[in-house]
Amino acid sequence: MNGSPEALPDPREVVERKRDRGQLTREEMRSFILGYARGDIPDYLAAAFLTACYLNGLSIEETTELTQAMVDSGRTIALLDVDRPKVDKHSTGGVSDSVTLVFVPLAASLGLAVAKLSGRGLGHTGGTLDKLESIPGLRTDLSVDEFEAQVARIGCVVAGQTEDLVPADGAMYALRDATGTVASIPLIAASVMSKKLAVNSDLILLDVKAGSGAFMKTPESAAELARTCVLLAAGAGRRARVAVTDMTRPLGTAIGNALDVAEAVRILRGEERGRLRDLSVRFAGVAVSSLLGGSQAEAEQRAEAALDGGAALDTFALMVETQGGDHRVAEDPAGVLPRAPHRVDMALDRTGFVVEIDAEALGRAAAQLGAGRVRKGDPVDPAVGIEFTATVGDHVEAGQPVGTIHSRTPEDAARAEAVVRGAVTVGDEAADPPPMVFGWYDSDDVEEAGG
Numbered sequence: 222m223n224g225s226p227e228a229l230p231d232p233r234e235v236v237e238r239k240r241d242r243g244q245l246t247r248e249e250m251r252s253f254i255l256g257y258a259r260g261d262i263p264d265y266l267a268a269a270f271l272t273a274c275y276l277n278g279l280s281i282e283e284t285t286e287l288t289q290a291m292v293d294s295g296r297t298i299a300l301l302d303v304d305r306p307k308v309d310k311h312s313t314g315g316v317s318d319s320v321t322l323v324f325v326p327l328a329a330s331l332g333l334a335v336a337k338l339s340g341r342g343l344g345h346t347g348g349t350l351d352k353l354e355s356i357p358g359l360r361t362d363l364s365v366d367e368f369e370a371q372v373a374r375i376g377c378v379v380a381g382q383t384e385d386l387v388p389a390d391g392a393m394y395a396l397r398d399a400t401g402t403v404a405s406i407p408l409i410a411a412s413v414m415s416k417k418l419a420v421n422s423d424l425i426l427l428d429v430k431a432g433s434g435a436f437m438k439t440p441e442s443a444a445e446l447a448r449t450c451v452l453l454a455a456g457a458g459r460r461a462r463v464a465v466t467d468m469t470r471p472l473g474t475a476i477g478n479a480l481d482v483a484e485a486v487r488i489l490r491g492e493e494r495g496r497l498r499d500l501s502v503r504f505a506g507v508a509v510s511s512l513l514g515g516s517q518a519e520a521e522q523r524a525e526a527a528l529d530g531g532a533a534l535d536t537f538a539l540m541v542e543t544q545g546g547d548h549r550v551a552e553d554p555a556g557v558l559p560r561a562p563h564r565v566d567m568a569l570d571r572t573g574f575v576v577e578i579d580a581e582a583l584g585r586a587a588a589q590l591g592a593g594r595v596r597k598g599d600p601v602d603p604a605v606g607i608e609f610t611a612t613v614g615d616h617v618e619a620g621q622p623v624g625t626i627h628s629r630t631p632e633d634a635a636r637a638e639a640v641v642r643g644a645v646t647v648g649d650e651a652a653d654p655p656p657m658v659f660g661w662y663d664s665d666d667v668e669e670a671g672g
């Protein structure tokens with residue numbers, strides 16, 4: 222080719238091959254993903270590519286190449302100056318799922334380092350970055366240097382992908398949200414694992430959600446996503462422990478960005494019990510026992526004590542302050558966080574037991590209020606959302622308040638209230654809620670199996 226650069230695969234042909242159920246080569250995958258991350262490939266072509274992947278799936282080899290190309294679209298973070306054992310944690314996304322907001326300071330208060338790249342709200346699910354940014358002044362667009370320095374100094378950091386960090390995921394995540402291509406096992410696995418592999422941790426903890434409020438609607442499909450993530454970790458020589466957890470109903474009581482932060486603060490202050498606290502403690506226990514030794518039960522006891530004794534809250538306040546946020550949120554969330562102009566208490570029309578809550582409907586109602594985005598790049602309203610305090614198994618009385626809608630207008634509140642009422646099934650018999658954790662998957666088992 223006489224000194225001219227080697228011809229790159231034509232991106233249109235890459236899309237066509239995937240559309241026709243072909244298998245992409247390493248070179249095709251890399252050139253498409255890196256080209257998109259550089260801005261050389263337009264959104265419309267990337268949207269067609271994502272749709273083809275969504276419809277036709279990707280083999281584990283293609284998923285591995287996709288993940289690695291996403292990692293290679295930016296810098297990686299070695300965390301050489303961090304002397305504590307390093308854990309990273311990620312959820313595939315749920316409704317009222319603020320485990321990260323609790324887990325990160327909790328694990329750091331127990332002697333671990335947590336350096337976490339998070340995402341924004343996708344579809345009906347909330348995003349840690351959107352939640353954290355509801356704290357006035359808090360920055361999540363840290364440079365790699367800032368990210369590394371913060372975790373070395375205080376033991377924890379939560380930031381977003383930037384031009385430096387997994388930029389391909391940043392761009393594709395937003396495009397998937399806007400094109401209905403989120404709920405794909407290989408695309409979710411690559412998105413999650415690219416962010417985890419870009420940061421050099423000793424343990425990757427993943428929370429793969431299953432149920433109406435998750436992208437994976439059944440424990441079986443969530444288990445497939447969990448196994449894919451474990452294979453990607455093992456293939457990259459990294460340790461991962463992955464839980465499939467219940468998302469058949471909201472995990473906590475708050476759905477909305479500032480509302481989620483306020484709930485996390487109540488848990489960090491030891492004021493609120495429930496499944497959000499229990500799951501945060503379970504993950505902290507797994508991280509501590511895996512990296513510092515001791516039993517799971519002992520590690521969970523330490524985590525409970527850090528929540529009840531204030532150590533986790535102090536670490537949260539320090540993290541918020543270090544990222545430029547108003548640390549008084551840890552003392553007085555209501556005084557610091559934005560509040561929606563309209564707050565309307567809501568009740569159900571029937572007396573009986575809550576047997577089912579359509580978590581996705583609640584997530585969509587919160588997104589409609591402005592807590593999520595309809596189009597790529599839309600701003601979110603940090604103040605709006607839904608608080609819903611009843612959960613499956615609870616007995617409720619008709620007319621008794623079970624939640625509050627936080628909205629910009631009374632009309633928005635009325636619309637959301639109608640959706641929430643339609644999303645909750647009340648029956649005569651108490652239903653047994655599903656377990657909090659359906660199962661665990663471990664990269665060590667892949668290696669042992671020679672997979």
Ligand code: URA
Pocket residue numbers: 312313314340343394403408409410412413416
């Ligand atoms: N979380 C991510 O980071 N990526 C996804 O695709 C879904 C959830």
